[in-house]
Amino acid sequence: MENKTEHLLIKKMMAKSLGISVQAFDNWNVSPEFRQGRSTFYSVRSVLDNRINHVSNKLEEKQQRDPSTLDIDEERARLVAAQADKTELEVKLLKRESVKIEEVTHEWAEMIGNCRAKLLSIPTKIAPKLLGIDDISEAQQILKDAIFEALTELSDDVYTQDQEGT
Incomplete structure (x- = not known):
């Protein structure tokens, strides 16, 4: 014959298994399965039901509460x-x-502005050098050198700004 308390825990053991104090367990108002002498026995099912009802009631209260409160x-x-x-x-x-995003935006805008200015200055700077050149590869090399010079100046500007902490 199966023992009546086999699947039940006394209050102290139930509280310990839940990781709470006996006083906190008492505040839950869980209905005991039965009492035997000074011992009160609880089932896991009754504790689960109590907690589920508690959460459900809280949710209902929250849903019924005036949203302005x-x-x-x-x-x-x-x-x-x-x-x-x-x-x-x-x-x-x-x-x-x-x-801050404002700082990044400001830095990028400044870098893009510098890049734009450098690239737009290339035709003005290079046109006189290309005027008397008949060899396409020589013209390409002059243009390539001017572009690399502009890119180097831009990267030097970024490196200098990093060193200054801006």
Whole structure:
């Protein structure tokens, strides 16, 4: 014959198995399966049912609540999460692990502007050199040299800016 308490736990053991205190378990108001002397026995099923009902009731309350009213605990949790996110971002900015998008946009716009100016100056600079040249390969080499010179100047500008910390 099967023992009546074989699949049941006393309150202290149930609380321990759930990783909570006996007082916290008492606050759950779980219905015991039965009492024997001073011991109260609980089934896992009754604990699960209690927790499922608790969560369901919370959800129903939340859905029925007027959306204009605030839940102070939810708002506090949102505030704490936002503060943590802000602090994390500030630390990343201080460690230079992250940058503001405005700074990146400004730097890229400046680099593109410099590149545009250098490339547009090539025809003006090179045209006089190409005037008397009949050999296409020589003209190509002059153009290629001018382009590489412009690219080198641009990369030197970027390197100099990095060294200055801008």
